[in-house]
Amino acid sequence: MQWKNVKLIFLREMRDQLRDRRTLFLIAILPLLLYPLLGMSFMQMMQFMQSNTAKILIVNAQELESPELQDAEWLPPLLEGDFFSPELIPGKTQRDSLQVVRAESLDPEDPADIPLLKIEGETPEQHASRLLKAGHVQAVLEFPAGFGKGLLQVRETVIDRQPAGQTNALELSPTYNAANEKSQSAQIRLERVLRLWRQKITAHNLTDSHVPIQATQPFDFQPVDTAPVEQKQVVVLSKILPFVLIIWALTGAFYPAVDLCAGEKERGTLETLLTSPAMRREIVWGKLLTVMLFSSATALLNLATLGLTSKFVTSQLAANPAFGSLGSLTMPSASAMALLVLSLVPISALFGALCLACAAFARSTKEGQYYLMPLMLVTMPLMLLPMSPGVELDLGTSLVPLTGLILLLRSAIEGQYLQALPFVVPVLGVTSMCCLLAIRWAEEQFASESVLFRESERLELGRWLKSLVRDRCPTPTLPQGVLCIALIMIVQFFVSVAFTARSAEETSYSFIVISTLVMQLGCVLAPAALMTIFLTSKPAKSLLLDRWPQWKHLGVAGVLALLVHPLSVRLSSAIQEVYPISPEMQGSLQQFQEVLFGSPYWWATLLLIAVLPAVCEEIAFRGFILSGLRHLGHKWWAICITAVAFGAVHPVMQQKLSAASLGLLIGYLAVQTGSLLPCTLFHAFHNGLQVGVYRAAEYAEANPNSFAYQLLGGKDPALYQPAVLLLCGIAATLLILSLQKASYDRTKEEKLQEARDRGNTPLVSV
Amino acid sequence: MIQAHELSKAYVDLHRGEFVALDGLSFQANRGEVYGILGPNGAGKTTALRILSTVLQPTGGSAIVNGYDVVTQPSQVRRQIGFMSANTAVYDRMTAWEMVEYFGRLYGIEDEPLRERMEDLFERLQMQEIRDLLGAKMSTGMKQKVSIARAIVHDPPILIFDEATSGLDVLVARAMLDAVAELRDQGKCIVFSTHIMREAERLCDRVAIMHRGRLLAEGNLDALREQHDQPDLEELFFELIHQQEAVVTA
Incomplete structure (x- = not known):
């Protein structure tokens, strides 16, 4: 290039x-206008909300105005003119926002009061309901008959220290309309006023009866928040900023991509x-870099204008006591901002390549724009997942594309660098892998005649469906390989959900056998086998089963499995040291291992753990999928994608990483030997050794003088010592290098790529 | 300069299954001649020329362009040719000068030689007036001139014109044919596809008549007339097409 x-x-x-x-x-232009306009609208809306007063209709207020109550010091006034008492609502603005309308003072001659009057024959409930429905008032508070007297009785009961149960409990039931937000808000404010009024009456009653107020509140409850104010203020932005960044990076990439391709x-x-x-x-x-630049610029401009507008709006709101709780927003630290900007490189590369690939497929700009929605639908759950409560950065989430990156950015904005550090590598790994795949897909689209010169059909x-069978190729095509990966994952997801519910209750041997059989035969083998039968004209060639391998290759595979075993065990434990398995998962795995490996039917366990996955997974991954992906024209691309897919179908997160690295080795074995048998042999030996070593370790512990104890006994077995690992590593590398000389079968695309890489000299002298 | 051997191209079509657009086309085009490819719409002319320009890959056969293989050495082939067709438009948001300069740079021409070459081209093709005009504002004739300049800016030994006069008015079409003749006189090897017989008669030294992806006849115009005992090229063309149709129907 x-x-x-x-x-x-x-x-x-x-x-x-x-x-x-x-x-x-x-x-x-849009980012420069959008956020200031939104900010302005928000401010105006808040002003409107503040100035928006609610009306409360008070019925039967004269209950509180009897001569005994009118000047009673113990009964603080509830109402003062057309508002609640200033004692109950401090602040004029707040008080003015809750207007009181007394039912008895309504003037039947005043046109403004007429709709509020009770119609003859109307029950109090019907009256309140009508007024609320029509929006004339937002809440109705009716004092029941005898309410004033009741208050007086309660006071006497308290002061005279009469036994409990001498008075009936009083009840106030404000009426409101929960379907109307304004009415709901009025009810909340009214309830606050009534609670404070009740509290004051109680305090007076207790004081006058010489009972300390603590009798009703033996202790106070005051939570202590240790989070620094800046950190609390930055939490809001830590959720919003990565989301805004990603959504605008996608939008900013899409439109230029559509214009540059479609x-x-x-x-x-x-x-x-x-x-x-x-x-x-x-x-x-060239096009990708353009799209990336526009994507980054859009995201940055949006981020900057959003940040500045939010800062301005919140500082204005903070100045207003009514919105003091919102506080002013603290901008993330310079290092977090730098990380945000830096993260735009992979984000814009990923979206740029995805958009280019989609846009290349479109015949026109109009058609291209249709593809934005599916792209959004695919990426939106990944963007929204980190915003869900309880979702945190761990090994599982860090391996999810976009989600991991957003969570990592969030941790950085919140200043939790140390907690985020172990997940930088998996997040970067997954993001880079996705970027490379997306770019590769875009390149494929541009190299595909059927895409560039697609005609409407x-x-x-x-x-x-008929053409799928009629025009089938000898081996799987690239899209068929990708489809097979997707199918296996989807089927496996639904089946594993069904089994997870049962596995919590049951971990018997028979359950493990059934679940393993279903997972391997139904989820892995069936999709690959059906696709091979129906979509390829040469099934044996598709699955690398059309010829017997060389004997030496079978030998290499067997020995390689033995040499790789200690390395694989060490790799797994290293992964678990960095990313520990949760205690619950550890418990389940241990139980699973004890039931399965400790079973007297060791041969059945071997078949289940070693032979069955080796056959099913090799047919699917190194057979169908690898054959399809090799049409990419680069064997290493095909091997790597197959290995990642192979890792992804393993259930435990930590297993995924070690399985993917083993997948690379088996993929290479498949390509270089041209046969599935060495791969199956390697896979079966590798899995079988797990059972064998488990049982041998048990034997070693029981026989301290045996050779097995020398090899596998103790806390730190000799088999996994650095010197042994080094020797195994060297020997395994030599064996792998010996395969390099094998003249493997190349696909048409691989041959073409090699021919193109060979040189620029003319074939014929001119 | 161009040797095509048994070139084939088949597509998989949802309705027809495998559809053969080009079926074993072989020909040779030499320096200093205009090699015409005549055929009705759907004859496979565009497919053949897209293969020669490496935009498409053949499903069978081979083609060598000025010593380079179209399948394994596509970049080198594209450096040897200038390709112009009804589908190769000019950029709307680029001026004539910018567009020709852009392609000149893609062909790897250094700044100074490129500037000299462009000045010469703009003068010869009478493009100075539209030098700073955006593509979107150009007339069809102006666009055609820019396309010619873009195709020959790197002074390629081979030029491929695929129905380059399609949709042009008489004046622009004539200017186009004059430009092709001038390039032939400069010693270029030109492959010129058309379905207009008068253009072929006026310009082509040798022609290939194609129908349904197959080569029906090839050779010098006079030799073809003599061979088929038909002095009128258009009639000769119809006769060959009808013969082929009769074979297919049978």
């Missing part, structure tokens, strides 16, 4: 986009570029 051409294409595309008013508006197809300039000496990869990279399901 010539970077000079990439730079040329990048500069041209940049100039082209900067001359496009629509793109400029979306990238630069738009160029539509305008007829893509073919002009394809006939230039620039390679397809150079074209993709009527969709007919019947014909399509």
